[in-house]
Amino acid sequence: MTVLIKHNLHKVFVNGDWLGCVQDFGSFLDRYRHKRRVGEINMYTTVSHNIIANEIHMWVDSGRLIRPLLVVSNNMKDKDYTHEKFRQWINFKNDHVKQLRDGTIDIDDLAHEGIVEYISPEEHENTYIAFEHDRFKQHLKDPLHRYTHVDIPQGNMGLVALTSVFANHNQAARLVFQTNQVKQTNSWALKNWAFTAHKDLYHQVYNEDPLVSTFAYRHIPPMCTNAIVAISIYGGFNQEDSLIVNRSSVDRGLFDAAHLTYDKCDIEQNEIVCRPDPSNTSDIKSYSNYEKLVNGIIPEGAYVQEGDCLVGKVAKMQKGDMKDPNIVYTDRSMVYRHKEPAYIWKVIHTQNHDDREMVKIVFQTFRSVKLGCKFSNRSGQKGATGFLYDDTDMPTTATGIKPDLIFNPLSLITRMTTGVIFEGMLAKIAAHTGTCPEATMFKKLDTDNIASTLKACGFNHNGTERLYNGMTGQYMDAEIFIAPIAYQRLQKDTCDTVYANSISPTDALTKQPLHGKRILGALKAGSMETACLSVASINFLQEKTHEHSDGINAYVCEKCNSRAVIANEEKNLWKCNNCGDLASITKFSTSHSSQLFLNEMAGMSVGSKIHMKKATFEVPE
Known part of the structure; x- marks a missing residue:
């Protein structure tokens, strides 16, 4: 170590392996960073300098966090340079913005031109970053602020996070929730969804583009509904995260969705597809309905319930297994075992991995909004249906507009989702002016301009209105915020989770109850359920053996x-x-x-x- 310090040497590491030493570390760093910018080495290479340990680390392995930054250039290498002549600039021009919007170039093309550079956390201590472009413009001629890069705030986020509106105005945890909830949203997941078979595919019938959009929504299909939302207690059925939903809006198709899944049936070599004949077939399922079969298979468009036969097939019995000479076949039909009725969406004839015939039967179930169904806005505020009011019982504005959803104003206090309010105010303006406001995070928001525009459209400056109580007809003595807000219906339906069972089948080996709703399995009793049952049991024993006894x-x-x-x-x-x-x-x-x-x-x-x-x-x- 003393020899390295004496000769002013710096160790060079590549992916943690020591390769050698360099003496002029400054020119070494400049040379390899220049190679990265012009594309001679991979643009994702990390070149960091540890000043304290006199070490240079270069990383080219996978799994590293990186983010794009705009490269700053200056005139300090000019021959006639003085501090009075200091200038710094970025090479990102308006032409690049137009080309990015047109799709002729992407950000990797800018990286190959040296305009954008990917930086990892190890290299941050060697950079001087302007956190926003406006701050950089304030110091264009200031030699004391010699920036190396300009931050791209949206570049720190992924495409999923950029679906959140005004995320910088919300609590940080709400952005994390939105990134999880947007993946559970009912949407058009596939363009060919009608011709394929997928397990648990949720498809929303009526999708809309949001009135207030973000950068990410330009690159994904519609996945939400612009619902008229009021912020009010209105009876109290929307406690905490619950929502009051307009039943008439649901009847008109609000948030209607379909659930697609499939069952498959392998046809073995010794099996015959047909409708089993009870006169010559054993093991006929007495609880099943074979009347809907056509040539042994349920037809497309048929309505099926639990117990209906989907694929009828029989296998010829061996002579040693025949107890009755008239019974020559055994029933091996596949039966519909789901509790929820469904329609046969598609019947697909294909082959399995053993090149044997296989039939896939796709079911479609209609999912309208019911109590317990979950929704979420794009600020990460999730809510479940607490009650459904008829259209006549919902509050109404002076112009006759009735809300589709009502959520509790107390939920805004703990969630701190002020982005919902901004989204609603801009959505009102968008609906009346025909514009599409931008709500990507870190975009500047002029609240004074929003208030003046709302006044020009005939609304209050804060987006509130006076409503009439739909139950009493009286004028509600309060200003209630009401506006169109984009809501997402999540893949959390009540019919998928509601389940109760008293006796379940057991495992043949362990004799323990089996788990699963489809096989009528047992429900798991966790630590919290066990504690609740023990407390209730103690109170029950005390009541029966003491209070109701002697x-x-x-x-x-x-x-x-x-x-x-x-x-x-x-x-x-x-x-x-x-x-x-x-x-x-x-x-x-x-x-x-x-x-x-x-x-x-x-x-x-x-x-x-x-x-x-x-x-x-x-x-x-």
């Missing part, structure tokens, strides 16, 4: 621990035969049988004393 209240003197006391609560008389008026009488709960036992002992000249102690809870170590 439970009584007895009295004892705490000074002499004797039961020889006189106690009359009605007349407020308390006396101990041993201590007299100085006694300290205490009432306690016990059983009559225990007192009878002590009395019988006293009749045999065996005394007893009862020591009282206050009940305390001890925390185990």
Whole structure:
């Protein structure tokens, strides 16, 4: 180490392996960073300098966090340079913006031209970054602020995170929630969804582009609905994250969705596809309905319920297995076992991995909004349906507009999703002016301009309106915020989660209950459920064995621990035969049988004393 310091040498590491040393570390760093910008080495290469340890680290492995930054150039290498002539600039021009919008170039093309550079966290300590372009423009001629890069705020986020509107105005955790919830949204996941078979494919019928869009929404299909949302308590069925939903809007198709799934049936070589004949077939499923089969297979468009046969097939029995000479086949049909009725969307004839015939039957179930269905806005605020009001019971504005959803204003306090308010105000303006406001995070928001535009459209500056109570017809003495807000229906339907069962099948080996809704399996009892059941059991035992049995209240003197006391609560008389008026009488709960036992002992000249102690809870170590 002393030799390295003496000769001013710097170690060079590549992916953590020491390759050698360099003396002129400055020119070495400049050379390889220039190679990265002109494309001679990979643009994702990290070139970092540890000044304290005199080490240069270069990383080219995968799995590193990187983000794009705009490269800053200056004139410090000019021959006639002075501090008074200092200038710095970025090479990202308006022409590049137009080409990016047209799709003729992408950000990787800018990286090959040296306009954009990918930087990892290891290299941050060697950079001086302007956090926004406006700050950079303030120091274009300031030699004390020699920036190396200009930050691209949206470049720190992924495409999923950029679907959140005004995320910089919301709590940070809401952005994390939105990135998870947007993946669970009902949408058009595939363009060929009608011709393929997928497990648990959720498809929303009526999708809309949001009135207030973001950068990411230009590159993904519509996945939300512009619902009229009011922020009010209105009866209290929207406590916390619950939502009051307009039943009439649901009847008109609001958030209607379809669920697609499939079952497959392999056709073995010794099996025949047909409708089983009870006269020559054994093991006929008595609970199944074979009447809907056409040539042994359920046709497309058929309505099926639990127990309906989907694929009828029989296998010829071996001679040794025949107990009746007339019974020559055994039934191996596939039956629809789902609780929810469905329509046969598609029947696909294909082959499995063994090149044997296989039939895939795709089911479609219609999913309208019910109690418990979950929704989310693009600010990460999730809510479940708490109640469905008829259209006549919903509040209405002076112009006759009724909200589709009502959520509680108290939920804004803890969630801190002010982006919802901004989205609603801009959506009102967009609906009246025909514009498409931009709501990508870190975009500047002029609240004064929004307020003045709302006034010009005939609304209050804050987006609130006076409503009439739909139940009483009276004027509601409050200004209620109402606006169109884009909501996403999540893949969390009540019919998928509601399930109850008393007795379940058991495993043949372990004899333990099986799990699964489809096979009528058992429900898991977790630690919280076990604790709740134990508390309820203790209270039940106390009630049945004490209160509803021989439970009584007895009295004892705490000074002499004797039961020889006189106690009359009605007349407020308390006396101990041993201590007299100085006694300290205490009432306690016990059983009559225990007192009878002590009395019988006293009749045999065996005394007893009862020591009282206050009940305390001890925390185990």
